[in-house]
Amino acid sequence: MQFNEIKNILFEKALKKGFEDCEIYYVKGNSFGINIYKGEIEKYQNNENIGLSFRGIINGKAGYSYTENIDKSVFDFLIESAISNAEIIGNNEKEFIYKGDENYSKAAVYCEDINSLTIEDKINIAKRMEKAVLNYSPLIKSSNNCSISNGEQSVFIANTKGLNLSEKSNYLIAYASASADNKTQVKNAGEIYCGNLKNLNPKKIGETAAIKAISYLYANSVKSGKYNVVFKNDAFSSLVMPFIGNFYAENVQKGFSLLKGKIGKKIASDIITIKDLPLLKEGLASCSFDSEGVSSKDKCVIENGVLKTYLYNLKSANIDGVSSTGNGFKSGFKSNVSTSATNFYIKESDISYNKLLKNMGDGIVITELSGLHSGTDSISGDFSLAAEGFLIKDGSIEGAIEQITVAGNFYELLKNIKCTADDIYYSLPSSNGSVCTPSVFAGMMDIAGL
Amino acid sequence: MIDKSTAENVLKQACNTGAEFAEIFIEENIKNSISLINGDVYRAVSGVDFGFGLRIIKGEKVLYTYTNNLESENLIKIAKELASAFSEKNFDFDIVFCEKDYRENERTKTIIMPNTKFKKNIVEMLKSASNAAFNYNNLISQTNMGYMDSVQNVLIINTNGAWINDKRVRTRASVNAIASNENEKQSGYFGPGALSGLEFYKNINLDEIAKEAARSAVTMLKAKNCPGGKMPVVIDNGFGGVIFHEACGHGLEASAVAKNASVFAGKIGTLIANEKVTAIDDGTIPNQWGSINVDDEGTPAKKNILIENGILKNYMVDMYNGKKLGLESTGASRRQSYKYMPTSRMTNTYIAAGKDKANDIIKSVDYGIYAKYMGGGSVNPETGEFNFAVNEAYIIKNGKIDEPVKGATLIGKGNEILMDIDMISDNMSLAQGMCGASSGSIPVNVGQPMIRVREITVGGRRA
Numbered sequence: 006m007q008f009n010e011i012k013n014i015l016f017e018k019a020l021k022k023g024f025e026d027c028e029i030y031y032v033k034g035n036s037f038g039i040n041i042y043k044g045e046i047e048k049y050q051n052n053e054n055i056g057l058s059f060r061g062i063i064n065g066k067a068g069y070s071y072t073e074n075i076d077k078s079v080f081d082f083l084i085e086s087a088i089s090n091a092e093i094i095g096n097n098e099k100e101f102i103y104k105g106d107e108n109y110s111k112a113a114v115y116c117e118d119i120n121s122l123t124i125e126d127k128i129n130i131a132k133r134m135e136k137a138v139l140n141y142s143p144l145i146k147s148s149n150n151c152s153i154s155n156g157e158q159s160v161f162i163a164n165t166k167g168l169n170l171s172e173k174s175n176y177l178i179a180y181a182s183a184s185a186d187n188k189t190q191v192k193n194a195g196e197i198y199c200g201n202l203k204n205l206n207p208k209k210i211g212e213t214a215a216i217k218a219i220s221y222l223y224a225n226s227v228k229s230g231k232y233n234v235v236f237k238n239d240a241f242s243s244l245v246m247p248f249i250g251n252f253y254a255e256n257v258q259k260g261f262s263l264l265k266g267k268i269g270k271k272i273a274s275d276i277i278t279i280k281d282l283p284l285l286k287e288g289l290a291s292c293s294f295d296s297e298g299v300s301s302k303d304k305c306v307i308e309n310g311v312l313k314t315y316l317y318n319l320k321s322a323n324i325d326g327v328s329s330t331g332n333g334f335k336s337g338f339k340s341n342v343s344t345s346a347t348n349f350y351i352k353e354s355d356i357s358y359n360k361l362l363k364n365m366g367d368g369i370v371i372t373e374l375s376g377l378h379s380g381t382d383s384i385s386g387d388f389s390l391a392a393e394g395f396l397i398k399d400g401s402i403e404g405a406i407e408q409i410t411v412a413g414n415f416y417e418l419l420k421n422i423k424c425t426a427d428d429i430y431y432s433l434p435s436s437n438g439s440v441c442t443p444s445v446f447a448g449m450m451d452i453a454g455l
Numbered sequence: 456m457i458d459k460s461t462a463e464n465v466l467k468q469a470c471n472t473g474a475e476f477a478e479i480f481i482e483e484n485i486k487n488s489i490s491l492i493n494g495d496v497y498r499a500v501s502g503v504d505f506g507f508g509l510r511i512i513k514g515e516k517v518l519y520t521y522t523n524n525l526e527s528e529n530l531i532k533i534a535k536e537l538a539s540a541f542s543e544k545n546f547d548f549d550i551v552f553c554e555k556d557y558r559e560n561e562r563t564k565t566i567i568m569p570n571t572k573f574k575k576n577i578v579e580m581l582k583s584a585s586n587a588a589f590n591y592n593n594l595i596s597q598t599n600m601g602y603m604d605s606v607q608n609v610l611i612i613n614t615n616g617a618w619i620n621d622k623r624v625r626t627r628a629s630v631n632a633i634a635s636n637e638n639e640k641q642s643g644y645f646g647p648g649a650l651s652g653l654e655f656y657k658n659i660n661l662d663e664i665a666k667e668a669a670r671s672a673v674t675m676l677k678a679k680n681c682p683g684g685k686m687p688v689v690i691d692n693g694f695g696g697v698i699f700h701e702a703c704g705h706g707l708e709a710s711a712v713a714k715n716a717s718v719f720a721g722k723i724g725t726l727i728a729n730e731k732v733t734a735i736d737d738g739t740i741p742n743q744w745g746s747i748n749v750d751d752e753g754t755p756a757k758k759n760i761l762i763e764n765g766i767l768k769n770y771m772v773d774m775y776n777g778k779k780l781g782l783e784s785t786g787a788s789r790r791q792s793y794k795y796m797p798t799s800r801m802t803n804t805y806i807a808a809g810k811d812k813a814n815d816i817i818k819s820v821d822y823g824i825y826a827k828y829m830g831g832g833s834v835n836p837e838t839g840e841f842n843f844a845v846n847e848a849y850i851i852k853n854g855k856i857d858e859p860v861k862g863a864t865l866i867g868k869g870n871e872i873l874m875d876i877d878m879i880s881d882n883m884s885l886a887q888g889m890c891g892a893s894s895g896s897i898p899v900n901v902g903q904p905m906i907r908v909r910e911i912t913v914g915g916r917r918a
Contacts (some may be wrong), residue, residue: 011525042714044514044614049518049540053792058502058521071502074483079503086501089571093578095495124540133711148714149837184716184837191718193837226912229684259492261633263640341498360819376842379831380864380914384633384640388680389864389914391842407840408916410683410864453683453914 007077011057012163014077019084020165023279026102027061028164028417030296032338036156038122041131042149050154056338059083060102067100071339095386100342101319103364109378112284112291116173118202119155122177122398132206133294134181137211137391144219146186147290150195151211153179157297168298172452176289177202181211185218192221192405194373199289200332211405217372221393224405226454233368234332234411235397238430240374240438244388247381248415249437252306253332253344256323261384264312272312272418279307283314283331288348289431290439296342304330310420318344338368338434346438352442353415357396361426363400365446370394386415392452409454413447416437421448456479456610457507459618461527464838466507466614468534473543474513477534478613480751481507481525482793484605487569491578491600494585496578501571508793509534512775514814519796552618557748559877562741565652566622569604573653577602580661581628586826587662588632591669596635598665600819602628604653611753615869619753625744625898627649627887630665634672641678641861643671643828644846648887648898651742654857671828671847674859681848681863681915686910687823688865689816689851693848694829694886696901698908699734699806699830701841707761709799710838710893718839718870729811730782731767738786738802744887745803745900747789752797754786761804762873773799791895798894805902809879813905816878818854824863824913825849825856831888832865839869842914864914 007375008031019027033055040048051398058071061084068091070083120129135151157175162168182195194217196210236244251262264272273279283292294300297319305313318326321344334345362370371394380390389412396403426444433439462479469477484504489496504627507525511518520537522529557563567573588598602624611619627648634641645664649655690698703719711717712888719727728734737757740745747756751775760768772780773788776799789800818826825848845863849856885902 015546046540046848047515048796049516049537050520050796051537052521053533054521069498069500072505074503074505076521082501082503084624086571089574090499090501093489093496093499093574095491095497097495098497103560120882128530147715149714187584193835193836259497260635261640263638280763327730339500339502341500375835375840376831376833376844376864379833380842382642383639386640387862389844389862389916391840391866391914407864408868408912410866412680412683412862412864412914412916430906450681452480453912455912 008161011075015059015080015083018080022084022088024061024063025444026165027059028102030335030338031161032056032158034156034158036154036245038152039127039131040150040152041110041135044132044135047207048127051284058338059087061087062100062102063088063091065099069341088355099320101323102164102166102174103168103298103319105168105298109293109300112293112301113286114172114291115134116175116201119175119177122155122202134211135245136178137208138181138183138215141212141215143220144185144187144222145215146184146191148183149180150180151447162298170298172293172296175308177205179205179207179210181214183214183218185222187222190222190224192218192224194218194221197433221405224407226408226453227396227406227452229453231449232452233365234443234447235365235368235370236447237370237372238428238442238444240371241376241445242430242432242442243377244404245384245440245442246435246437247377249346249349250383252316254315254317254325255344258324263284263386267312268314268399268447270312271310273307273310273368274422275310276424277307277310277419277422279352281304281332281348282350283347285348285350287431288439290347290434292347295331295333296335299329299331299333301331302383318342318345344438348440349440351425351442353427353429355427358422358426358428358444361424361444361446362397364424365397366400368397369406369452370397388413388415409452412451412453418447422446423448457525459552461530462612465530465534466550468531469509469511470614471539472541472544473545474511474538474541475551476614477725478510478752479507479595480609480793482607484607484792486603486605488603489601493580493597494582498602504792506793509537510796511537515779517775517796517845521793530877540845549571550614551616552829553616554621558620558622560748561648562739563746563748567653568592568624569606569626569653576802584661584665588665588669588773590872592654592673593668594636594673594866595632595894597633599631600629606748611754613752617753619749621748626653626655628661630661630668632665632669634676636676639674639676641672643668646887648744649742650744675796675847675861678859679768681860681913683913683915685910686914687820688826688911688913689820689823690826690829690906691914692883693883693906694901695826696805696828696886696903697832697843699903700801700804700901701834701843702867702872704804704835706836706839706869707770707771709770709780709782712770712777713776714868716837719767720912723831724886726765727769727870728762728765729876731879732762732765732873732876733807734805735760735807736761736771736787736802736804740803740807743885743900744898745876747802750786750788751790752784752788754784754788756802757786758783771799771801773797789894789897795894800892800894801899803885803900803902805883806879806904806905806906808881808883811878811880813882814881816880816905816907817851817856819853819907821853823851834869841869842866860915862916866912866914872908872911875909877909880905880906
């Protein structure tokens with residue numbers, strides 16, 4: 006069935022059943038992926054997917070339902086279950102179906118050059134990455150995952166207020182892992198690339214993975230204590246991700262964020278400026294509009310340490326009497342509208358990563374964090390995480406560190422950051438958007454080890 | 456979901472370019488979820504997952520495709536397209552389907568099927584739990600309650616003649632209580648669930664569970680920061696079993712072992728754990744959250760002894776990696792949905808009861824940590840390095856449980872920690888979790904009796 010046909014049938018049925026307004030959100034996409042192992046194709050995937058979600062306002066409350074079976078036989082289920090879901094929704098949860106904006110700025114979300122890749126090309130790219138890993142050094146034991154994937158997705162939003170939007174996006178991801186073995190230790194690492202075809206360098210991806218894995222060998226733990234800490238850009242992006250929700254107005258309103266009442270107040274050190282940039286050209290979470298059809302706009306969340314705004318969807322904006330910031334996103338077509346950052350951009354400085362290490366002098370640089378889903382308390386801001394990295398003496402690497410934890414509090418950390426570098430890293434998007442951040446010198450932190 | 460001639464046609468097309476095995480996985484999964492904040496519903500969603508997955512295997516190469524369009528022309532088209540990644544000659548073969556139906560299996564029987572008409576009762580139950588948490592203590596500032604059910608119907612068909620129908624009915628509640636003071640928030644969480652219908656809620660008391668979550672949150676709000684460093688740790692039963700799940704379980708999955716990407720590869724028959732440790736993966740326990748009738752390749756679930764008295768006996772094995780390793784499938788090949796290829800995973804995985812007494816274990820520690828409730832964790836199976844969070848912890852001083860401490864994380868290497876589990880009590884219990892890995896997020900149970908780990912690195916904020 007075509008989108009327009011689905012829309013017409015569903016809207017007609019829904020309005021008859023008593024919905025005041027309703028909306029459909031429809032996604033259609035395909036994806037392709039190859040894994041190479043020991044020079045041969047190990048896994049090969051070629052998928053297509055469709056999803057349809059329905060949202061309607063009935064008696065002032067929103068009801069949701071979805072299906073992957075795009076068939077008229079399911080439409081009654083969609084409408085009946087949306088009604089039964091709306092019936093149990095609390096009285097204070099007022100959602101809106103949006104008529105749309107006058108103008109939409111077009112985000113750069115589609116790379117034509119990705120389409121020129123043939124299946125043969127992709128196989129060759131993955132093979133070249135694996136070869137680059139394996140040939141790098143005799144210390145390399147294996148590469149368990151060299152893969153390339155790409156796909157595209159179209160999103161359509163239409164509602165009974167006349168909104169009719171669509172956006173097509175695509176992506177290309179290449180990944181190489183490397184395992185290094187010095188007979189006493191095994192260490193592994195990976196390197197990921199996400200972007201256009203032009204800048205894809207398979208040899209460099211493979212070699213970077215190999216260099217990282219080897220650099221972690223001969224690692225030791227350190228004595229427990231307080232150390233100066235630099236977070237490498239990618240490690241810092243993973244640390245920030247679980248705490249982004251604290252900037253969402255809906256979490257503030259429901260009492261889940263300690264940023265309540267902090268607008269206009271200083272919550273971070275002077276050098277911290279954070280923007281949410283949905284139209285960022287290099288961004289991996291860019292979009293022209295959010296899941297409610299609100300147009301994308303750039304905004305400053307923290308300016309020189311001062312909290313300027315929360316991130317809003319239509320519902321939370323209505324509660325605070327402000328306009329939506331265009332951050333009303335569904336984490337997928339199956340979800341309800343909540344809030345998400347887009348490209349959550351922590352401003353860089355003009356000093357290099359090496360200069361940042363020099364500024365720190367003696368301390369630890371953390372390059373890998375694990376256990377982020379369990380070792381962080383998003384509400385209190387507390388974290389205690391397994392970490393890997395290097396011991397730094399006079400600004401230079403002394404040796405690898407393993408089996409340590411780094412503990413602290415996100416809010417304290419924001420206040421303590423001494424300086425940032427110039428090396429922006431763009432993380433792969435999650436349901437909280439993409440964190441774009443340079444490496445940061447975080448000051449003294451608690452390290453547990455021996 | 457599909458007729459026999461279409462299925463046979465798809466499988467033949469799939470093997471037309473030299474593959475030796477092809478498998479169809481079709482599912483329809485009807486789900487409902489409800490979330491409440493502070494006793495009010497803010498989210499309620501219902502939906503249908505529906506799709507077809509086709510896997511084709513030739514030697515060590517695997518092809519996979521999925522679609523939501525189950526019209527027979529589309530299925531044959533995508534089978535042909537996928538098979539074109541191979542280019543050898545077909546062996547002519549016939550498929551005789553042998554039908555098996557596990558939908559009414561006694562072990563996983565469902566009495567009350569999830570149904571729209573129960574939505575209001577469920578909301579009442581969750582509101583009552585929210586009130587129970589608020590009434591526990593006035594430091595409780597927020598509650599977050601959740602509910603989900605899913606009825607997954609699957610059909611697994613393969614070129615070996617399997618034609619297997621199964622139905623998996625699951626439900627789970629989540630209870631989160633948050634305690635606050637002026638500058639801090641701490642939370643307590645439980646997520647009881649089962650492979651069962653709504654009769655599950657007759658056997659648990661959600662109000663009591665909510666009170667316990669509130670007690671845990673309030674306790675942690677008053678706790679000091681945990682000290683860091685190496686020390687003995689006592690981990691309590693139930694969700695404490697996450698230590699075995701992370702430190703060892705993932706490394707015993709055939710997918711890691713077959714690539715020699717596990718510290719436990721090649722170790723069958725050798726001592727890998729303290730002699731007191733016996734560990735089991737058992738998908739057959741009636742109505743347990745991690746249980747299954749058949750796995751997602753159609754192999755019946757099994758009780759699989761992984762470690763017996765410290766000796767490694769077996770891995771968790773799926774058909775594909777089993778072939779590489781020369782091992783039989785253990786009925787542990789699982790996937791989140793048709794969007795994932797199945798692979799070896801855990802079901803209900805636990806350390807079996809030992810002979811020590813919980814009291815004696817606490818008494819044996821001069822200075823260390825008592826981890827009452829664990830949070831989640833993760834592992835790098837290749838290096839064995841794991842980490843996990845402790846949700847409620849106490850200092851043990853001179854053989855007695857002393858003050859509560861917050862922010863504790865435990866880290867170590869799986870192969871080392873297994874040797875250091877030197878006391879095991881007799882109070883085994885299971886707890887529910889979701890486990891994420893290459894074949895998606897699946898329901899699993901972890902479990903153990905109270906154990907003592909001789910020494911482990913505790914990450915905390917006090918040096």
